[in-house]
Structures are given as structure tokens and as C-alpha cells.
Amino acid sequence: MNIQTPDNISDLKEVCRSGEQIRVIGSGSALAWLREWTGKHISTKKLNQVLEFRPDDLVIRAQAGTTIEEIQSVAQKSGLTLPIPSSEFGWLGYAGTTIGGMLALGLPHYWQSSTGSIRDWIIAARTISSSGEELEFGAQVVKSVAGFDVHRALVGSRGGLLILAEITLRLFPIKLLPAPPECTIKEPCCINHGLRSQFKPEWFHLAVDASQQLIWTEQPLPNYHTIGPKGERLPQPLPQVHAIQSQLKKLCDPNGVLIEGWKS
Amino acid sequence: MILGYNEFVSQTAEQIACNLGRIVGEEKVLHGSAVERVYSSDAYTVERFPPTVVALPTSTEDIAEIVRFCREHDLPFTPRGAGTGLSGGAMPALGGAVISTKKLTAILDFSIEDQWLHAQSGIANLKITKKVEPFGYHFAPDPSSQSVSTLGGNIAMNSGGPHTLKYGVTAQHILGLRYVNGNGEIITIGGPAGQQPGYDLLSLLIGSEGTLGIVTEAWVKLTKNPSAICTASTYFSTIEDASKCVGAMVRSGVMPAALEMMDHYVLAAVAAAYPIHVPKGTAAMLLIETDGEPESAKSDIDELISIAEQHNSIETALAKNQAERTLLWTARKKGVGALGRLAPTVVTHDGVIPPSRLPEMLEAVYAVVQSQNIGVANIFHAGDGNLHPIFYFDEREPGAIDRVVKAGEMVIEKCLELGGSVTGEHGIGVEKTDLLAKMYSANSLAFQARLRDVFGSPQSCNPCKVIPSGKGCLEHKVRWRGVAT
Ligand SMILES: Cc1cc2nc3c(=O)[nH]c(=O)nc-3n(C[C@H](O)[C@H](O)[C@H](O)COP(=O)(O)OP(=O)(O)OC[C@H]3O[C@@H](n4cnc5c(N)ncnc54)[C@H](O)[C@@H]3O)c2cc1C
Ligand SMILES: Cc1cc2nc3c(=O)[nH]c(=O)nc-3n(C[C@H](O)[C@H](O)[C@H](O)COP(=O)(O)OP(=O)(O)OC[C@H]3O[C@@H](n4cnc5c(N)ncnc54)[C@H](O)[C@@H]3O)c2cc1C
Numbered sequence: 001m002n003i004q005t006p007d008n009i010s011d012l013k014e015v016c017r018s019g020e021q022i023r024v025i026g027s028g029s030a031l032a033w034l035r036e037w038t039g040k041h042i043s044t045k046k047l048n049q050v051l052e053f054r055p056d057d058l059v060i061r062a063q064a065g066t067t068i069e070e071i072q073s074v075a076q077k078s079g080l081t082l083p084i085p086s087s088e089f090g091w092l093g094y095a096g097t098t099i100g101g102m103l104a105l106g107l108p109h110y111w112q113s114s115t116g117s118i119r120d121w122i123i124a125a126r127t128i129s130s131s132g133e134e135l136e137f138g139a140q141v142v143k144s145v146a147g148f149d150v151h152r153a154l155v156g157s158r159g160g161l162l163i164l165a166e167i168t169l170r171l172f173p174i175k176l177l178p179a180p181p182e183c184t185i186k187e188p189c190c191i192n193h194g195l196r197s198q199f200k201p202e203w204f205h206l207a208v209d210a211s212q213q214l215i216w217t218e219q220p221l222p223n224y225h226t227i228g229p230k231g232e233r234l235p236q237p238l239p240q241v242h243a244i245q246s247q248l249k250k251l252c253d254p255n256g257v258l259i260e261g262w263k264s
Numbered sequence: 265m266i267l268g269y270n271e272f273v274s275q276t277a278e279q280i281a282c283n284l285g286r287i288v289g290e291e292k293v294l295h296g297s298a299v300e301r302v303y304s305s306d307a308y309t310v311e312r313f314p315p316t317v318v319a320l321p322t323s324t325e326d327i328a329e330i331v332r333f334c335r336e337h338d339l340p341f342t343p344r345g346a347g348t349g350l351s352g353g354a355m356p357a358l359g360g361a362v363i364s365t366k367k368l369t370a371i372l373d374f375s376i377e378d379q380w381l382h383a384q385s386g387i388a389n390l391k392i393t394k395k396v397e398p399f400g401y402h403f404a405p406d407p408s409s410q411s412v413s414t415l416g417g418n419i420a421m422n423s424g425g426p427h428t429l430k431y432g433v434t435a436q437h438i439l440g441l442r443y444v445n446g447n448g449e450i451i452t453i454g455g456p457a458g459q460q461p462g463y464d465l466l467s468l469l470i471g472s473e474g475t476l477g478i479v480t481e482a483w484v485k486l487t488k489n490p491s492a493i494c495t496a497s498t499y500f501s502t503i504e505d506a507s508k509c510v511g512a513m514v515r516s517g518v519m520p521a522a523l524e525m526m527d528h529y530v531l532a533a534v535a536a537a538y539p540i541h542v543p544k545g546t547a548a549m550l551l552i553e554t555d556g557e558p559e560s561a562k563s564d565i566d567e568l569i570s571i572a573e574q575h576n577s578i579e580t581a582l583a584k585n586q587a588e589r590t591l592l593w594t595a596r597k598k599g600v601g602a603l604g605r606l607a608p609t610v611v612t613h614d615g616v617i618p619p620s621r622l623p624e625m626l627e628a629v630y631a632v633v634q635s636q637n638i639g640v641a642n643i644f645h646a647g648d649g650n651l652h653p654i655f656y657f658d659e660r661e662p663g664a665i666d667r668v669v670k671a672g673e674m675v676i677e678k679c680l681e682l683g684g685s686v687t688g689e690h691g692i693g694v695e696k697t698d699l700l701a702k703m704y705s706a707n708s709l710a711f712q713a714r715l716r717d718v719f720g721s722p723q724s725c726n727p728c729k730v731i732p733s734g735k736g737c738l739e740h741k742v743r744w745r746g747v748a749t
Contacts, residue, residue: 059618120436135707143689144684146696147692147703150711152435241451251717
């Protein structure tokens with residue numbers, strides 16, 4: 001795989017300015033979830049600095065290539081955390097993975113009922129567009145309605161809109177989190193999302209978060225939105241919605257430089 | 265360029281009302297001087313501009329028709345809910361049509377099992393909770409205006425409230441929207457099961473202050489009521505002790521459901537209106553609430569109370585029953601209204617700072633009003649650093665308005681200096697359009713302005729708001745100031 005690893009944000013901008021098509025990655029752990037791409041990859045591995053940690057305000061600012069573990073270990077000293085269950089509970093797949101990847105993938109997580117979705121954790125972002133332009137969104141405080149929430153909209157964008165360079169996250173008190181159940185799934189999993197009333201009793205031995213209408217399984221379940229390496233089953237968005245999404249892509253990346261991660 | 269409709273188009277308001285009435289029904293279209301007065305501003309009364317007509321649609325389809333009519337006739341249009349906005353968002357900045365959601369108040373469907381409710385956008389926030397209360401659920405966003413402010417207004421402003429600290433703002437409780445875009449097309453995004461995977465459009469629409477389209481219906485999340493709630497009031501003899509205590513509570517590892525502060529100026533006004541007890545020598549009160557399972561709610565409130573004691577609180581009272589809790593919350597939620605007793609005019613400001621900087625910030629606020637010779641009362645969401653200094657003054661006094669404007673600017677400058685935001689809840693509207701440039705680069709603002717193109721929303725859809733563009737807005741801004749009352 002052709003991977004380039006810029007040392008700093010100005011190098012990253014430089015790479016963008018070359019105009020060559022790229023896929024931005026963090027640790028690359030989720031490549032199996034993504035549309036195939038054999039061209040150039042840009043890794044954020046070296047953009048891994050924690051820039052500011054303000055425990056009194058529940059806020060941390062770090063470069064996108066910082067690992068989830070690094071954020072957790074810094075936050076933990078003040079009784080705070082980024083609430084993704086760690087491998088000690090048998091949960092899969094996040095050793096060495098980055099906060100940029102976590103956000104751009106935008107998956108559901110186990111503590112969603114008590115801490116909201118990953119989208120609710122990002123409060124500001126400094127981003128780089130595919131033409132190397134710097135754009136910032138959000139504010140460095142947990143509450144702000146100044147301007148449009150583009151930073152939130154980047155969650156789940158799978159690298160296709162703007163490149164996350166620096167991210168400000170809201171943290172949560174460790175005390176708040178109930179111990180998650182042991183994860184029974186040992187294979188890369190599918191995450192199924194649908195209405196709880198359609199859950200079937202025979203699925204309840206699987207990992208279920210009924211309050212968030214989510215079921216983790218080894219194979220996709222029928223009749224649900226499913227995201228995961230073993231098959232994605234996304235309902236086709238309504239044509240009108242798809243048209244707006246395409247316009248958003250055009251605004252962010254007019255020349256189609258950033259490879260979109262969503263499988264069609 | 266958009267021109268103020270009132271002056272530049274040949275048809276009279278009467279003709280427009282008549283033509284529009286022919287399409288949607290004449291009972292749904294109002295015009296005339298009384299209507300112009302009522303709909304010329306929201307609760308930010310500093311800026312006013314009269315609408316040409318006011319439309320009162322009863323369905324999504326009506327709104328689509330009205331928007332198409334406006335586009336055909338080059339008529340600006342401005343969505344409006346209950347008009348409680350505090351930054352001029354529902355003011356028809358260039359005249360034209362105000363599209364009010366007053367008659368879109370139906371609950372269309374709901375499911376307790378799947379925890380969602382589908383309603384029209386003009387429903388008052390509190391009506392949603394009232395509907396699902398018997399089942400033990402509520403709609404979590406709780407702006408103090410919730411008894412009147414609408415779901416659509418809450419969505420457009422991404423409103424928060426006292427319980428935002430724990431439960432999040434409106435964005436976190438919206439599963440789907442139906443809206444009419446600037447071309448009069450009806451678009452649905454998400455639904456009972458939430459937004460489909462793919463690029464997230466809801467985050468852009470929510471908080472867009474009515475500039476990207478008119479929300480006509482929404483699917484909202486229902487939140488299960490906690491099994492226990494503990495509410496306490498704790499009093500301090502100095503502002504400094506109270507504000508330091510807020511920081512200590514935020515970093516304690518307990519997540520309060522609410523953490524509100526009221527200073528003695530507010531308490532004096534509130535105590536005159538409601539039978540609340542305020543110990544002698546109080547400079548500030550914190551209203552704290554914890555919830556969850558009975559033991560954890562109780563142990564959390566005990567921990568917060570002990571933090572208050574460590575910060576020299578002079579008295580603490582735990583609400584013993586629902587009546588006492590309701591009284592405390594009524595005092596908090598009606599506190600702004602009670603301030604009318606202090607002076608003929610009050611103006612509420614809104615800014616955010618990191619909660620750890622609260623002591624410094626409040627000191628600055630009191631110094632600012634002293635320098636400008638006006639009064640201030642503080643009643644705000646302390647836990648998330650969302651300040652609401654309320655200036656009170658007599659606008660008939662020469663120079664008072666200028667001093668109030670100056671004081672507002674000084675407070676916001678200080679919020680920015682401390683690493684905060686120019687608005688935590690009340691939005692940009694017309695009031696703070698100049699301030700966005702203090703938070704974002706020109707590139708970033710230009711990018712945000714182009715979101716209108718992404719959503720197919722012309723400048724005539726709620727013109728001159730958030731990121732104004734076009735000469736018409738600049739020219740008219742001078743005029744709004746001229747008619748300020
Ligand atoms: C088997 C498995 C199960 C998992 N289960 C869960 C779970 O239940 N909950 C959960 O939250 N997470 C889960 N994860 C995700 C994991 O925690 C990481 O968040 C994820 O793998 C992304 O990290 P990464 O650095 O490897 O990103 P990558 O795999 O490198 O990239 C992921 C996506 O993000 C994009 N991207 C990466 N960096 C940037 C950037 N700076 N700017 C813009 N786009 C970028 C990429 O283009 C790609 O589309 C799981 C992962 C695996 C492999
Ligand atoms: C006493 C008082 C207390 C308040 N307390 C709080 C508080 O605690 N937290 C808080 O966040 N705010 C608070 N506010 C501000 C205000 O109540 C909120 O912003 C509220 O959400 C506005 O709702 P509304 O229905 O009155 O909207 P309006 O004032 O009518 O409109 C507000 C904005 O939303 C747009 N809009 C309205 N309806 C729609 C729609 N259907 N589709 C698209 N755009 C639409 C308008 O164009 C305008 O830009 C308070 C205001 C007052 C007067």
C-alpha cells in the first residue's frame with residue numbers, strides 16, 4: 001500500500017495541494033469497513049500531539065492522529081475519559097487507533113446511553129480541505145451555537161469531506177460509566193441499527209443496546225442498517241437527500257481528491 | 265441583491281395577501297398595521313422591521329406553496345415559531361412574508377416502546393413532555409422558554425436549557441426532520457430510527473437559524489424519566505466563593521443534571537415575586553440537581569453539597585418534595601421575567617466561557633456595568649459556562665442604549681479572551697453577525713456561507729441572518745437601528 005506520513009500540518013497541506021487522489025487514514029484498522037482504494041494513502045500517525053488538556057472544563061485538544069489510548073491515559077489522571085470500552089472488557093479493535101479515525105468512522109459505542117454518540121463529543125475542529133485550505137469550526141467550550149456545526153457533520157464522513165487535523169473533545173467522568181458487559185463477539189463485528197420493537201427475542205443473547213436500538217453481531221441481521229467489515233447494508237438515501245449529500249461533497253472537495261469511505 | 269420588498273415591488277401588501285390567500289386560503293394570510301407591529305421583531309426588540317404579509321400555514325404542503333409563491337414573486341421569507349428568540353432571528357429583516365408555524369401544533373404519532381415522537385414544528389416544547397409524561401418519559405431539551413417556544417424554533421436555534429449539562433442540547437434529541445427547502449421542495453431526512461448512515465445533514469440543519477429551510481415536522485427522541493431526582497439550593501456570601509464552587513463541582517466527577525447560578529440582584533427580584541427563602545447576606549445561589557437511581561442521585565447531591573460547604577456556603581436546603589422542587593425551578597425559569605421589576609428595560613446577553621474561568625469572568629461583568637453606569641443581574645447555566653448577564657436600565661435616559669451596547673460588546677470580548685464563544689444559546693440572528701469574524705477565519709466563514717447553496721437555500725430565505733450577504737443587508741441594518749424602540 002502506498003502510504004505517505006506527513007510530519008506536520010504544513011506537510012499535510014502540501015500533500016493536498018498536489019491534487020493527487022488520496023485516502024486519509026489514522027491507524028488503518030477499519031480499512032475492511034471501507035470502499036476499496038489501492039491508490040495513495042496519507043497517514044496521520046505523526047500528527048499525534050495532545051495540545052491542551054483542561055480537566056476543569058472537561059476538554060482536551062489534540063491532533064487527529066493521537067490514539068484513543070493516549071487520550072484516555074492523559075484524561076484518566078484527572079478522573080476523566082473518552083468513553084470507549086477498552087479491550088479489558090473484551091471489546092474489539094481499538095488498540096493503536098486514532099481519534100481522527102474514530103470520529104470519521106463515527107460508529108456507535110457502548111456507553112451511548114450515558115454519554116451520547118461520538119458526534120456529541122466533538123466540540124471543535126481544525127480541518128484541512130483537499131485544496132490545502134485551513135478551515136475551523138466549533139468553539140473550545142462544551143456549549144456554543146456560533147456558526148454552523150460543520151465539525152459535527154464530519155463525524156461519520158469517512159474521510160470524504162475534509163481532513164481532521166486538530167480536534168477538541170469533551171471528556172466524561174470515569175465515575176459516570178457503568179462497567180460494560182463483556183463483549184461476546186470475538187470476530188470483527190457488524191453493527192445493526194433499527195427499531196427496538198423489531199428486535200427478535202432470539203437476538204438477545206447478542207450484544208444489545210436496546211436504549212440506542214443497536215445490536216452488535218458477527219453477521220449482518222436482516223432488515224437493519226448494518227455497518228461493518230462483514231457487509232454493509234445501507235438503505236439508499238432518498239434521491240433528494242443524496243443530491244444534498246453530493247452538494248456537500250462538492251463544497252468540501254470540489255475536485256474529488258478525498259476518497260470516500262462509504263461503500264455504495 | 266435582495267431589496268426590501270416593501271419598497272421595491274409594485275404590488276401592495278393587500279394584493280400580495282390576496283394572491284397568496286388564493287393559493288393557501290385567505291384565512292391563512294394576514295396583513296395590516298397591527299400585524300406589522302406584532303411580527304416586526306422577536307424577543308430581541310432592539311431591531312425591528314415590518315413584514316409585508318404573515319402566513320399561517322396548517323400543513324407542510326401549505327409551506328411549500330408559500331415558499332414557491334415567494335420565490336416566484338421575489339419575496340423574502342422568514343420562518344417564525346413563538347417569537348421568543350433573543351437575537352432577532354425571526355425578524356423579517358427585509359420585509360416580505362413571515363411564515364409562522366403557529367397552526368402547526370399537532371402530535372402526529374409516537375411510540376413509547378421505540379422512544380420517539382413525531383410532531384409538527386409549531387408545537388410548544390413543553391407540550392411534547394406533557395404528552396408522554398403519563399408513560400414516564402420526557403423531551404429532554406428544556407429552554408426556560410419551553411412553555412411557549414416551539415419545537416421548530418428549538419431546532420433552528422439548537423436550544424439548550426438547565427439540563428443540557430447532562431442531557432445535551434436539542435441536536436442530541438432529534439432523529440429526523442421534514443423541511444421545505446428554499447425552492448419549495450419537501451425533504452425528509454431521518455425518521456423514527458434516526459438518520460441513515462452517510463453524510464450527516466441533520467447537524468447542519470439543526471442550529472441553522474432558519475436560513476437553510478423551514479422545518480415543518482420532526483421526530484424527536486423521548487428520554488426516560490430518572491427514578492429519582494434530588495434538587496438543592498445552596499447560598500454563598502460572595503460571588504467568588506459561588507463561582508469557584510461551580511468549577512469544583514464540574515471537575516468533581518459527579519455529573520449534575522443541572523447546575524444553575526443566580527446572583528443577589530436576580531434573587532431580590534425573584535423573592536419579590538415568589539415565596540422563596542433567601543438567607544441574609546446571600547451574594548449568589550447555586551441551584552443543583554442530580555438524578556438517576558435513588559442511591560446514586562442522593563450520594564451525588566451529598567457530594568455536591570459537601571463541595572459547597574468546602575467553598576463556604578452559608579446555607580443549603582434540599583428540596584423535600586415535588587412542590588419545593590417546582591418552586592425552585594419556577595423561580596429559576598421565571599427569573600428573567602421577574603427582572604422587569606428592577607428597571608423599565610432589560611436586555612439579556614449570552615456568551616460562553618470555560619467554567620473554570622467563571623470567577624474572573626463574573627468579576628469582569630460587574631466591572632463592565634459599573635464603568636457603563638447600568639445595572640446587571642446574572643442568572644445562568646453555570647455548569648456549562650453559559651453566561652446570561654441581564655442589563656437593566658431606563659432606555660429613556662439619554663445615552664443609555666449606547667452604554668448598554670458598549671457593555672454587551674465588552675462582555676463578549678471578555679468571553680473570547682477567556683477562550684469562549686459569542687453565544688451559547690441565543691444564536692447569531694442579526695444581533696451577532698459582526699462577531700462571528702472574531703471566532704472564525706474569513707475562509708471558514710465563506711465556507712459556512714456556502715452551505716446555503718448545498719441546501720438550495722437562496723439569500724431570500726431568512727435574509728441577513730447568521731452570515732449576511734448582499735448589499736441589501738448592510739443598507740437595511742442602518743434602517744433597523746433607526747427604528748429601534
Ligand atoms: C473490529 C472493529 C470493531 C470496532 N468496534 C467499535 C465500536 O463498537 N465502537 C467504536 O466507536 N469503534 C469501534 N471500532 C473502531 C475503532 O475504535 C477505531 O475508532 C477505528 O478503527 C478508526 O481508527 P483508525 O485510526 O484505525 O482509523 P482508520 O481505519 O485509519 O480510518 C477510519 C476512517 O476514518 C477516516 N479518517 C481517518 N483519519 C482521518 C482524519 N484525520 N480526517 C478525516 N478522515 C479520517 C478514514 O478515511 C476512514 O474512512 C471498531 C474497529 C474495529 C476494527
Ligand atoms: C424568557 C426567555 C427564556 C429563554 N430561555 C432560553 C434557554 O434557556 N435556552 C435557550 O436556548 N434559549 C432560550 N431562549 C431563547 C428562545 O426561547 C429559543 O431560541 C427558542 O428556541 C426560540 O423558539 P421560538 O419558537 O420562539 O422561535 P422564534 O423566536 O420564532 O425563531 C427563532 C429562530 O428560529 C427560526 N425558526 C423558527 N421556527 C422555525 C422553523 N419551523 N423552521 C426553521 N426555522 C425556524 C426563526 O427564523 C428564527 O431564526 C429564551 C427566550 C426567552 C424570551
